[in-house]
Amino acid sequence: xxxTTQPPSMDCAEGRAANxxxxxxxxxxxxxxxxxxxxxxxGPQYIIHGLKNNETNEMASLIITEDRKxxxxxxxxxxxxxxxxxxxxxxxxxxxxxxxxxxxxxxxxNP
Amino acid sequence: xxGVAQSPRYxxxxxxxxxxxxxxxxxxHATLYWYQQILGQGPKLLIQFQNNGVVDDSQLPKxxxxxxxLKGVDSTxxxxxxxxxxxxxxxxxxxxxxxxxxxxxxxxxGTRLLVL
Numbered sequence: 061x062x063x064t065t066q067p068p069s070m071d072c073a074e075g076r077a078a079n080x081x082x083x084x085x086x087x088x089x090x091x092x093x094x095x096x097x098x099x100x101x102x103g104p105q106y107i108i109h110g111l112k113n114n115e116t117n118e119m120a121s122l123i124i125t126e127d128r129k130x131x132x133x134x135x136x137x138x139x140x141x142x143x144x145x146x147x148x149x150x151x152x153x154x155x156x157x158x159x160x161x162x163x164x165x166x167x168x169x170n171p
Numbered sequence: 172x173x174g175v176a177q178s179p180r181y182x183x184x185x186x187x188x189x190x191x192x193x194x195x196x197x198x199x200h201a202t203l204y205w206y207q208q209i210l211g212q213g214p215k216l217l218i219q220f221q222n223n224g225v226v227d228d229s230q231l232p233k234x235x236x237x238x239x240x241l242k243g244v245d246s247t248x249x250x251x252x253x254x255x256x257x258x259x260x261x262x263x264x265x266x267x268x269x270x271x272x273x274x275x276x277x278x279x280x281g282t283r284l285l286v287l
Binding site for chain 1: 175204211212213215216219227244252262264271272275276277278279280
């Protein structure tokens with residue numbers, strides 16, 4: 061699976077949009093971009109995933125660049141409960157491919 | 172819908188002792204995963220089961236770690252003997268399917284192990 065690169069930490073004000081970047085310059089054509097988050101003392105939680113089109117669900121939006129070398133997870137109106145470590149993962153959809161977690165981005169939402 | 176259950180939540184043991192963790196996946200989920208998460212790092216997959224068969228155990232330290240999933244439902248992960256470097260959170264996850272881009276893994280709260 062392609063390696064992803066994320067900033068180690070970010071801050072965002074409550075109520076503002078949080079934009080979390082991820083670089084995956086070696087992503088291959090059969091790899092999706094997945095985002096999970098892990099709130100303190102809990103297991104990771106699935107947020108969203110996409111291949112090349114932008115995706116939106118009730119939790120977040122995912123913007124993938126046209127060349128697929130990078131993406132941005134957007135939390136439109138961040139709340140204090142969004143404080144967590146966010147993991148960006150490139151994963152093949154073929155076969156039983158495992159999730160390979162990096163160190164993620166520690167997002168802190170400030171009041 | 173009940174989530175993934177794990178027990179115990181915390182465990183403290185001395186090195187060279189043995190320890191076991193239990194996981195009950197979401198009902199109907201065929202695939203079960205055990206991850207190890209060392210402080211400050213992302214989770215690392217130890218073993219993946221599809222029903223009661225092992226799909227991937229390439230990163231399981233087999234000299235001391237063992238896991239089983241009897242009857243394709245509950246699973247146990249055992250460490251014998253434990254080392255100091257085994258101190259970590261052990262996470263269990265399950266998914267309805269294995270593979271395919273829509274597969275979503277659901278994680279339990281984890282068991283925090285401290286080896287002294």
